[in-house]
Amino acid sequence: MRLNRWLGRKEWPVVLALLLIAGALWAFLEIADEVIEGETGAIDRLLLRAMRSQADPTDPLGPRWFEEMMRDFTALGGIGVLTLIVITAVGYLLIMDKPRAALAVMFAVGGGALLSTLVKMGIDRPRPDIVPHDSYVSSASFPSGHSMMAAVVYLTLAVMIARVRPHWRLKAYILFCAVAISMLVGVSRVYLGVHWPTDVLAGWFIGAGWALLCWALTLWLQRKGEVEDEAG
Numbered sequence: 001m002r003l004n005r006w007l008g009r010k011e012w013p014v015v016l017a018l019l020l021i022a023g024a025l026w027a028f029l030e031i032a033d034e035v036i037e038g039e040t041g042a043i044d045r046l047l048l049r050a051m052r053s054q055a056d057p058t059d060p061l062g063p064r065w066f067e068e069m070m071r072d073f074t075a076l077g078g079i080g081v082l083t084l085i086v087i088t089a090v091g092y093l094l095i096m097d098k099p100r101a102a103l104a105v106m107f108a109v110g111g112g113a114l115l116s117t118l119v120k121m122g123i124d125r126p127r128p129d130i131v132p133h134d135s136y137v138s139s140a141s142f143p144s145g146h147s148m149m150a151a152v153v154y155l156t157l158a159v160m161i162a163r164v165r166p167h168w169r170l171k172a173y174i175l176f177c178a179v180a181i182s183m184l185v186g187v188s189r190v191y192l193g194v195h196w197p198t199d200v201l202a203g204w205f206i207g208a209g210w211a212l213l214c215w216a217l218t219l220w221l222q223r224k225g226e227v228e229d230e231a232g
Contacts, residue, residue: 014216014219014220017212017213017215017216017219018216020208020209020212021209021212021213021216024205024206024208024209024212025205025206025209027205028143028202028205028206028209031198031201031202031205032119032123032142032202034198035123035125035142035198035202036123040196040198043197043198044128044196044197044198045130047190047197048128048130048131048190048193048196048197049130049131051190051191051193052131052193057130057131057132058131058132060134060191060192060193061191067134070187070188070191070192071134071135071188071192073184073185073187073188074135074146074185074188074189074192076150076181076184076185077145077146077147077149077150077182077185077186077189078146082109082149082150082153085153085157086105086106086109086153089102089105089157090102090105090106093105097228098228099228100221100226100227100228101160101218101227101228104214104217104218104221104227105156105157105160107214108152108156108210108211108214108215108218109149109152109153109156111210111214112148112149112152112153112207112210112211113149115206115210116143116145116148116149116203116206117139117145119142119143119206120139120140120141120142120143120145121140123140123142124140125140125141125142125196125199126140126141127140127141127194127195128141128193128194128195128196131193132193133192133193133194134192134193134194135189135192135193135194137194141194141195141196141199142196142198142199142202143199143200143202143203143206144186144189144195144199144200144202144203145203146185146186146189146195146203147182147185147186147189147195147199147200147203147204147207148203148204148206148207148210149207150181150182150185150186150207151182151203151204151207151208151210151211152207152210152211154177154178154179154181154182155175155178155179155182155207155208155211155212156211156214156215157178158174158175158177158178159175159211159212159215160215161174162174162175182204182207182208183204186200186201186203186204187200
C-alpha cells in the first residue's frame with residue numbers, strides 16, 4: 001500500500017512499461033549475441049525444416065489454401081498494408097485535431113523502421129538458404145522487419161486505443177488482437193522460408209520494446225500537456 005502511494009496510481013503503467021522495455025531489450029541482445037556467435041544455427045535449421053515436407057523441402061506443410069493463407073498473414077506486416085494503416089490512423093488523429101498525437105504515431109513507426117534498417121545493416125545475417133523462398137526479399141535477415149514493424153504498428157495503436165477504453169476486458173482483447181496479429185506475421189515469415197526463427201523472435205522483442213518505449217514517452221509528454229490525450 002505504501003509503495004502504491006509512493007508511485008501513485010497513474011505511474012504504475014509507466015513503471016510496468018519500463019520493466020517490459022528492459023526485459024525486451026535484454027532478450028533481444030541475448031538473441032543477437034547468440035546469432036552473431038553462430039550458436040542458434042542448429043535450432044534455426046531444425047524449426048525451419050519442421051515447416052517443410054521431409055520428402056521435399058520445397059513443399060511447405062499443409063494444403064495449397066493454407067500456403068495462400070500464410071501469404072495473406074505475412075502481408076499484414078508488409079510495407080503496403082502497414083503504410084495504409086498508419087496513414088489511416090494519422091488521418092483520424094488529424095481530423096480529431098490531435099496533430100501532436102499523430103506526430104507521435106509517425107515517430108514511433110518511422111523510428112522503428114530506421115532502427116530495423118540499422119540493426120539489419122549492423123548484423124548483416126544472410127537469409128535462410130536451406131529451403132526456397134516463397135516471398136520476395138531483398139534485405140538482410142536479422143531481425144525480421146515484418147515481425148518487428150508489425151509489433152511496432154499494431155502494439156502502438158492498440159495501446160493508444162486500449163488506454164481510453166473503460167473496461168479491462170476490452171483493453172485485454174485489443175492488446176491480445178495486436179499480439180496475435182504480430183505473432184501470425186512472424187510465424188508466416190518462417191513458414192515461407194524467408195527468415196530464421198531467431199530473426200522473428202528478435203523482431204518481436206525489439207518491436208514490442210520500441211512500441212512500449214514510444215508509448216511511455218508519449219504518456220509522459222501527455223501528462224506535461226505537450227501531446228494531446230487520446231481521450232480528450
